[in-house]
Amino acid sequence: MKVSGDETAAQRLIDFDMLREHALRAARSAYRPYSGLGVGAAAIATAP
Numbered sequence: 001m002k003v004s005g006d007e008t009a010a011q012r013l014i015d016f017d018m019l020r021e022h023a024l025r026a027a028r029s030a031y032r033p034y035s036g037l038g039v040g041a042a043a044i045a046t047a048p
Contacts, residue, residue, distance in 0.1 A: 014044060019042045019043075019044070020042070022040075022042035023040040023041050023042040024040060025040065026039075026040025026041065026042065027039055027040030028040070
């Protein structure tokens with residue numbers, strides 16, 4: 001994982017490789033009868 005010099009503490013704790021894998025898994029299992037284009041997303045949310 002490569003992050004710029006002005007990363008935040010929260011960014012250092014996020015496993016971007018894991019997020020990418022979840023998004024790819026969602027894209028592979030997406031319902032796509034017409035276009036064949038699989039779209040997936042993964043996110044981390046926190047409550048204030």
